[in-house]
Amino acid sequence: MSKRNIIITGGAGFIGSHVVRLFVNKYPDYHIINLDKLTYAGNLANLKDVENKPNYTFVKADICDFEMMLKIFKQYHVDGVIHLAAESHVDRSIRDPFTFARTNVLGTLSLLQAARLTWEYLPEGYEGKRFYHISTDEVYGALELTHPEGKSSEISAHEVYGDEFFKETTKYNPHSPYSASKAGSDHFVRAFHDTYGMPTIVTNCSNNYGPYQFPEKLIPLFINNIRHRKPLPVYGKGENVRDWLYVVDHARAIDVIFHNGKIADTYNIGGFNEWKNIDIIHVIIKTVDRLLGNPEGYSEGLITYVMDRMGHDLRYAIDSTKLKNELGWEPSLQFEEGIEKTVQWYLDNQEWMDNITSGAYESYYEDMYNL
Ligand code: NAD
Incomplete structure (x- = not known):
């Protein structure tokens, strides 16, 4: 059997911590190295339950530090990379x-180069070389909202808001600096396969939600604001549509693809689960109020419409049929169940939330929304 030393970058972040947890628990024979710079978004408290496991090592490092990456790849005989570290x-x-x-661009390049230069010299027994890059559906740009009221569709368990979906063959057309930087990193990963024969895989996933998400993102932000009776800032009219996936299902997909995905291929990962922001906000309000024992509609008055985000993409909708057909992956949770679990988790883990929302985050939040 081949040995495995797998680096998971960004393992102290939201999705990365779920991937680390899954791999450390499911594969006791693998050595899992969580490589993370611990930016504002990295939090080792996300991994309290695995930090003492014998097959887990944490390394604090910046992926942009190429010399350090080389050193780490050599030191640990790294033969697999699951790359999630990013500004997100x-x-x-x-x-x-x-x-x-x-x-996102230079950091990814530095990791690719470190893998390329060290993989040639890996000792015998380390055979599973694979560089798996995690990306976003936002690289594809935005889709039309051709059915603003929603309509049923065979592709989705929920209503869809347009006729088109992002497929693996959709041309890249990023609009925000975030998606442009992710697109740049995706191109570098594919270029390393095409140029040097590096065994790469790229996946593009829709919006994730679930425990341990940094509360600048919509769902934890709103749960926390309702708890503190703070305004709920809604961009524009709240009409933008996103596809949502429970984070543990994303981690399951990463596991399947890392082991069974085809080298040099791309897979889209999504929830078949489109929602308008404003509708999701009503679901969150309803769920939080019910779980806190508030009367129905109690927190609706906190909704506060704010100026729209610059260049706000109208609709993202992902078609993950290829992943389902080729590798048998499907989301395991319906959205209603996932949201219930998520809200309950944030309400049960208020200390986790309070620890990260004090200090620097507080001033960022005030500056950002002026609320
Ligand atoms: P996150 O912001 O919660 O976590 C990012 C992690 O990367 C943090 O732990 C941070 O400390 C670390 N990091 C940042 N810069 C680093 C550097 N220079 N060196 C080492 N570590 C560094 O992000 P997330 O939401 O968990 O997203 C993880 C990945 O998944 C990202 O690549 C993102 O683009 C992608 N993605 C996210 C979503 C989503 O909905 N959150 C959807 C699709 C794809």
Whole structure:
């Protein structure tokens, strides 16, 4: 059997921590190295339950530090990479695009180069070389809202808001500095396959939700604001449509694809689950109020419409049929169940939330929304 030393970058972040947890628990024979810089979004408290496992190592490092990456790849005989480290928040990318280009493009390049230069010399027994890059559906651009009221469709368990969907063959057309930087990194990964024969895989996933998400993102932000009776800032009219996937289902997909995905291929990952922002907000309000024992509609008055995000893409909708047909993956949770679990988790883990919403985040939030 081949040995495995797998680096998971960004393992202290939201999705990365779920991937680390899954791999450490499911594969006791693999050595899982969580490589993370611990930016504002990285939080080792996300991994308390795995930090003492014998097959887990945490390394604090910046993926942009190429010499350090080389050293780490050599030291641990790394033969697999699952790359999630990134700057991930669109709003922050609008304010500070340079940081996004640096981390997402140059950081990915530095990892690719470290893998390329060390993989030739891996000792015998390390055979599972694979560089798996996690990306977003936002690289595809935006889709039309041809059915603003929604309509049923064979592709989705829920209503859909347009006729088109992102497929693996959809041309890249990123609009925000975040999606442009992710697109750049995707291109570098594919170029390393085409040029050097690096065994790469890329996946593009829709919006994730679930436990341990940094509360600048819509769902944890709103749960936390309702708890503190703070305004709920809704961009524009709340008409933008996103596809939502429970984060544990994304981690399951990553597991399947890392092991069975075809080298040099791309897979879209999504929930078949389109929602308008404003509708999701009503679901969150309803769920939080019910779980907190508030009367129905109690928190609706907190909704506050704010100026739309610059260049706000109208609709993202992903078609993950290829992943279902070729590798048998499907989301395991219906959205209603996932949201219930998610809200309950944030209400049960208020200390986790309070620890990260104090300090620097508080001033970012005030500056961002002026609320
Ligand atoms: P996150 O912001 O919660 O976590 C990012 C992690 O990367 C943090 O732990 C941070 O410390 C680390 N990091 C940042 N810069 C680093 C650097 N220079 N060196 C090392 N570590 C660094 O992000 P997330 O939401 O968990 O997203 C993870 C990945 O999945 C990203 O690549 C993102 O583009 C992609 N993605 C996210 C979503 C989503 O809905 N959240 C959807 C599709 C794809």
